[in-house]
Amino acid sequence: MEVQSIKQRFGIIGNAPALNRAIDIARQVAPTDISVLITGESGVGKEVFPKIIHQLSSRKHGTYTAVNCGAIPEGTIDSELFGHEKGSFTGAHEARKGYFEVSNGGTIFLDEVAELPMSTQVRLLRVLESGEFIKVGSSKVIKTDVRVVAATNVNIPEAIAEGKFRQDLYYRLNQVPIQIPALRERKDDIYLLFRKFAADFAEKYRMPVVQLEQDAVQLLNRYGWQGNVRQLKNMTEQLSIIEQNRSVDALTLQKYLPAGISTDLPVLYKKEEEKNDFSERDILYKVLFDMKKDINDLKKVVVDILQSNEDIGELQNNNATLIKQLYQEVDENSDALSKIEIQQVDEPEQESFQHHEVFEESLSLQDKEIDMIKKALEKHNGRRKNAAEELGISERTLYRKIKEYKIK
Numbered sequence: 001m002e003v004q005s006i007k008q009r010f011g012i013i014g015n016a017p018a019l020n021r022a023i024d025i026a027r028q029v030a031p032t033d034i035s036v037l038i039t040g041e042s043g044v045g046k047e048v049f050p051k052i053i054h055q056l057s058s059r060k061h062g063t064y065t066a067v068n069c070g071a072i073p074e075g076t077i078d079s080e081l082f083g084h085e086k087g088s089f090t091g092a093h094e095a096r097k098g099y100f101e102v103s104n105g106g107t108i109f110l111d112e113v114a115e116l117p118m119s120t121q122v123r124l125l126r127v128l129e130s131g132e133f134i135k136v137g138s139s140k141v142i143k144t145d146v147r148v149v150a151a152t153n154v155n156i157p158e159a160i161a162e163g164k165f166r167q168d169l170y171y172r173l174n175q176v177p178i179q180i181p182a183l184r185e186r187k188d189d190i191y192l193l194f195r196k197f198a199a200d201f202a203e204k205y206r207m208p209v210v211q212l213e214q215d216a217v218q219l220l221n222r223y224g225w226q227g228n229v230r231q232l233k234n235m236t237e238q239l240s241i242i243e244q245n246r247s248v249d250a251l252t253l254q255k256y257l258p259a260g261i262s263t264d265l266p267v268l269y270k271k272e273e274e275k276n277d278f279s280e281r282d283i284l285y286k287v288l289f290d291m292k293k294d295i296n297d298l299k300k301v302v303v304d305i306l307q308s309n310e311d312i313g314e315l316q317n318n319n320a321t322l323i324k325q326l327y328q329e330v331d332e333n334s335d336a337l338s339k340i341e342i343q344q345v346d347e348p349e350q351e352s353f354q355h356h357e358v359f360e361e362s363l364s365l366q367d368k369e370i371d372m373i374k375k376a377l378e379k380h381n382g383r384r385k386n387a388a389e390e391l392g393i394s395e396r397t398l399y400r401k402i403k404e405y406k407i408k
Contacts, residue, residue: 001027001056003020003023003024003027006023006026006027006052006056007023009055010048010051010052011048012045012048013189013192013193013196014186014188014189014192014193015188015189015192016181016185016186016188016189018179018181018185018186019180019181019186019189022049022178022179022180022181023049023052025176025178026049026052026053026056026178027052027056029053029176029178030052030053030054030055030056030057031056031057031058032057033147034175034176035128035147035148035149035150035172035173035174035175035176036049036050036053036148036149036150036173036175036176036177036178037113037150037151037152037170037173037174037175037176037177037178038050038149038150038151038152038177038178038180039151039152039153039156039177039178039179039180040151040153040179040180040181040182041153041180041182041226041228042153042227042228042230043183043227043228043229043230043231044180044181044182044183044228044229045180045228045229046111046151046153046180047066047109047111047151049149049151049178049180050064050066050107050109050149050151051064053107053147053149054106054107054109054147054149057107057147059105059106059107059147062103062104062105062106062107063102063103063104063105063106063107064103064106064107064108064109065099065102065103065106065107065108065109066108066109066111067080067081067099067108067109067110067111068111068112069110069111069112069113069115069116070111070112070115071112074117077116077117077120078119078120078123078136079092079096079098079136080098080099081098081099081100081120081123081124082098082100082101082123082133082134082135082136083095083096083097083098083100083101083135083136084096084098084135084136084137084138085135085136085137085138087137088135088136088137088138089136089137092137095135098133098135100127100133100144100146101142101144103144103146104144104145104146105145105146106146106147107146107147107148107149108146108147108148108149109149109150109151110124110148110149110150110151111150111151112151112152112153112154113150113151113152113173114152114154114156114159114164114165118164118166121165121166121169122166124169125166125168125169125172127144127146127148128148128169128172128173129172131143131144131145131146132144148173150173156170156174157170182225182228183225183228183229183231183232184223184224184225187221190220190221190225190232191212191217191220191221193229193232193233194212194220194232194236197232197233197236197237198210198211198236198239198240201236201237201240201241202240205240205241207240208246209246210236210239210240210243210246210248211246211247211248212247212248212253213247213248213249213250215249215250216248216249216250216252216253218250219250219253219254219257220253223257235256235257238256239253239256366405369401369405370405370407372391373387373391373398373401373402373405373407374407376388376390376391377407384398384399384402
């Protein structure tokens with residue numbers, strides 16, 4: 001059966017490529033018994049796809065059972081899914097078959113599967129792997145032949161990382177994934193869906209079909225639709241019942257759209273995002289300036305210590321080594337910070353002062369560095385390797401500084 005025929009049969013409206021792709025995957029996987037995991041936001045219509053898979057499979061004459069896992073209390077979920085024996089718990093006055101036993105030979109749809117307790121997830125994994133389960137309060141193993149299709153609006157990899165969902169169960173359910181696109185990703189389908197819902201409600205309530213003016217259509221298309229198709233359908237029903245004027249403009253439509261959920265306006269969103277970025281940059285620049293100042297102060301202290309001793313060899317060996325290492329680490333950190341290009345932001349006057357302050361400190365330290373390098377080179381008769389060891393820096397760093405400061 002072709003995708004278009006499936007849409008007509010199951011009442012699916014829309015021509016978005018992502019939607020067509022999801023339908024095509026469902027069509028291809030239907031003849032097999034592979035487990036399917038349907039993902040997508042709440043309200044996108046995930047419940048239609050298990051029906052497509054069941055009706056196009058060899059199990060279409062078997063039982064189709066849809067179970068909302070999030071609506072069943074944790075204490076009774078095992079009994080609902082796998083059944084229980086008489087007297088197995090308080091209130092179990094008689095034995096009961098669970099959904100997996102009733103659906104033998106058919107398909108079971110587990111909606112909101114991520115809401116299952118961890119203990120129930122273990123039982124479900126056993127059914128998927130071996131087709132076996134045990135009723136609550138029983139020790140007898142029961143076999144079942146059920147096709148499992150699951151759905152969730154939860155990000156399961158995140159749930160796995162938080163310890164709320166078993167990884168092995170995820171891989172077993174997710175043999176074939178089907179992703180249903182959000183309504184805001186189907187811009188061309190939004191107005192088509194509205195017209196279909198408006199016609200259905202007009203027939204249901206026996207009233208003229210509500211229509212949208214051009215500005216209302218534009219608002220409809222750029223709205224965020226966090227509730228997806230379900231939200232659009234509910235809004236259309238409200239509009240059809242309440243509005244006396246059957247031609248609705250944007251101002252009237254806006255009353256039915258929650259103010260707390262913004263419309264899909266990329267330009268405005270981008271401006272807000274850029275504003276936040278500038279604020280973060282301001283903080284980053286301040287931290288960099290403070291770090292630069294601290295490193296310059298530390299370098300001054302190290303240079304003063306070195307200058308107070310005409311010959312480093314006269315110091316105790318341990319202290320001399322420590323000072324050399326400290327100077328080298330400070331020098332490397334200073335070089336790394338110097339490579340960061342600082343740009344002007346919201347407060348140019350204050351930043352200009354900070355640039356000036358760092359520049360003055362660097363000049364003062366630069367003179368001391370030049371003087372120390374010259375003394376070391378003179379002491380060792382121009383031998384750079386020995387001079388570098390004397391200064392506690394690498395020969396490569398010394399060569400770079402000689403070239404940078406144009407020392408002859």
